[in-house]
Amino acid sequence: MFLEVHNIIKSFNNEHVVRDLNFTLDAHKTLSILGKSGCGKTTMLKIIAGLVKPDSGSISLKSKNITSARPEQRNIVYLYQEDLLFPHLNAFENIAFGLRLKKTRDPQIKEKVNHMIDSLELNGQASKMPTQLSGGQRQRVSFGRAIITNPSLLLLDEPFGSLDAGTRQRMQSLFKKLTKEFDITSLFVTHDLKEAVLMGDEIGFMRAGRLQVYKEKQDFINDPETGVQEEIEYWKGLSSPNPSQGGKL
Amino acid sequence: MLLILFPFIFMVLLSLSSSWRFPEVFPGYFGFKNWVTLLGSEAGLLQSFIISIVISLSVGIVSTFSGFLISRAVFYHKKKRILTLFAYFPYVLAPVVFGACLSFFFLKMGLFGNVTGVIVAQFLIAFPYALIFFGSFWNKKIKSYEDLVATLGGTSQQTFFKVLFPLAKSMLLICFFQTFLISWFEYGLTSIIGVGKVQTLTIKVFLFIKEANYYYGALSCCLLIFPPVVLLYFNKRYVFKNLI
Numbered sequence: 001m002f003l004e005v006h007n008i009i010k011s012f013n014n015e016h017v018v019r020d021l022n023f024t025l026d027a028h029k030t031l032s033i034l035g036k037s038g039c040g041k042t043t044m045l046k047i048i049a050g051l052v053k054p055d056s057g058s059i060s061l062k063s064k065n066i067t068s069a070r071p072e073q074r075n076i077v078y079l080y081q082e083d084l085l086f087p088h089l090n091a092f093e094n095i096a097f098g099l100r101l102k103k104t105r106d107p108q109i110k111e112k113v114n115h116m117i118d119s120l121e122l123n124g125q126a127s128k129m130p131t132q133l134s135g136g137q138r139q140r141v142s143f144g145r146a147i148i149t150n151p152s153l154l155l156l157d158e159p160f161g162s163l164d165a166g167t168r169q170r171m172q173s174l175f176k177k178l179t180k181e182f183d184i185t186s187l188f189v190t191h192d193l194k195e196a197v198l199m200g201d202e203i204g205f206m207r208a209g210r211l212q213v214y215k216e217k218q219d220f221i222n223d224p225e226t227g228v229q230e231e232i233e234y235w236k237g238l239s240s241p242n243p244s245q246g247g248k249l
Numbered sequence: 250m251l252l253i254l255f256p257f258i259f260m261v262l263l264s265l266s267s268s269w270r271f272p273e274v275f276p277g278y279f280g281f282k283n284w285v286t287l288l289g290s291e292a293g294l295l296q297s298f299i300i301s302i303v304i305s306l307s308v309g310i311v312s313t314f315s316g317f318l319i320s321r322a323v324f325y326h327k328k329k330r331i332l333t334l335f336a337y338f339p340y341v342l343a344p345v346v347f348g349a350c351l352s353f354f355f356l357k358m359g360l361f362g363n364v365t366g367v368i369v370a371q372f373l374i375a376f377p378y379a380l381i382f383f384g385s386f387w388n389k390k391i392k393s394y395e396d397l398v399a400t401l402g403g404t405s406q407q408t409f410f411k412v413l414f415p416l417a418k419s420m421l422l423i424c425f426f427q428t429f430l431i432s433w434f435e436y437g438l439t440s441i442i443g444v445g446k447v448q449t450l451t452i453k454v455f456l457f458i459k460e461a462n463y464y465y466g467a468l469s470c471c472l473l474i475f476p477p478v479v480l481l482y483f484n485k486r487y488v489f490k491n492l493i
Contacts, residue, residue, distance in 0.1 A: 046396075049396075049400050050399075050400075051396050051399070051400070070399070071396070071399040071400050072399050072400070072401075072402050072403060072404060074400070075402070076400060077400045077401060078396065078397065078400045080393055080397070082390075082393070084390075084393055084394060084397050086394070086412060086415075086416075087416070088415040088416065088418075097401065097411075098401040098402060100411070101398070101401060101402050101403045101407055101411070102402060145401070146401070149401060149402060
C-alpha cells in the first residue's frame, strides 16, 4: 500500500482527539474524509504531515516508516482552508516557492511554473500580488505551490471551505483535473457531504476521533450513520409535489 | 506651525551664537565658531557623537534581532504569559534605580565605566521593549506559514529568511528605530554604568546644561536630534508608506 496508518492515538489534556486510526490508501487515489467540526480531522492530517506528534502508532509512506520523520523530510504537503499565499511574493513566486527551497535552477523553475500557471488557468495573473487575486485564483495559486513540488501525498484541510458556491464547484472540477494530470495521491477533508462523494475515490467518515473508511461509495451511502440517507430523504421531500407526503416547502 | 518649529530654529541659532546677553537683541557673535571649536577640540563632541552612534547601533541591531527570535520562543512556550510579564520588569523601576541594582554585577564582570558595559546596560532596557513589541507579530497564522514552509520542504533557516523576515520587515525596521532611540536618549543607566568615563552625546548635553553653557548645549542638541530626524525621514519614506 502507498500510505499505511496504523493505530494512531493522540490526546490533548487527557482528551482523546484521535483514537485507533487505521487506514490505507493506494497511490494516485483520493480519500475524502467527512466529519463534523472538532471530530479530529485536522489533528489527523497534522499527524500525517508530521506537524503534530502522535502518542502512539505508526505511519508508512511508500513502505517507509515516517512516524518520526520531520515534516520537511516527508514530502507530504499540507494545505489549509486559508490559501496562505505569501503576501510579499507575486503569484509566480508563490508557485515557485517550493522549487526555490529545493534550489531548482531558474530556467527549470520558469518552465515548470509557466506550465503550472497554464494548468491552473491562471494565464495573465503571474505578476499579480496576492491582494490583487480573487478567492478562487488565490486558492489555485495555493494548489499550484503545493503540486509543483511533486509531493508524495497531498493533505487538503477543507480547501474550498471559504469559497462561494460557484467558485467552489469550479475548484472541485479543477482539482479533479489536476489529480489526473499530476497523478496526485491525497486526503481530502471536508464537512460537505456532496463534496466528499464528488472528490473521493474512497470515502472516510470520522466521528469522535474514530475513522471508518468505506472502500465502496455505495457502502458509505447505505450506512445510516453518515447522514446520506437523511439527506436523500430531505431532497426527495423537497421535490415531492404534495407537502403532506413529506414535502418540506 | 511656527510655535512648533520655533524651539528647533532657536536651538540652531543659539548653537551659532555667542556673547548674547540680555537686553541685547542680537548676539555678539554669529557664525560657525562654536561648531568648529567643539567638533575639533578638547570638548570631544565628535568623539561623543561617534561613541553614541556605535552604542545605539549595537543596541538597536542586537535587541531587534534577539527580541524577534526570543519573542518567537516565548510565543511557543507553555508559560508565555509569565515570561511576557517578566519582560515588563525593567520598566517597573526607574532607570537610575535599575542601574544601581545592576551596578554590583557590572562591577564583578568588569563592565563598569566602559562602552561594552553601557551597551549591555542599555540592551537590558531595549531588549524587553523589543520582546514586547514582537509579541503581537506571532499568531496562529504565522504558525501556519511556518508549518506550510516545513511541509513544502523548507528548513527553519529558510523559513526565517524566505518568509518570517520578509513578513516582519516593517516591524523589524520600526523596532530597530525605536530601540535605537531608546539607547540614543538614555541618560540614567548610562551615567551610572558609564561612571562619567563613557560620555555619550546625551550625557554631554546634560553636562553643558549643568555648566549653564547654552551655546554648546544647543550645539550638542543639534547633533543629538540629527540621527532621529534621519530615522524619522526613513521611517516616513520607506516603512509607513508600505504599511498603508
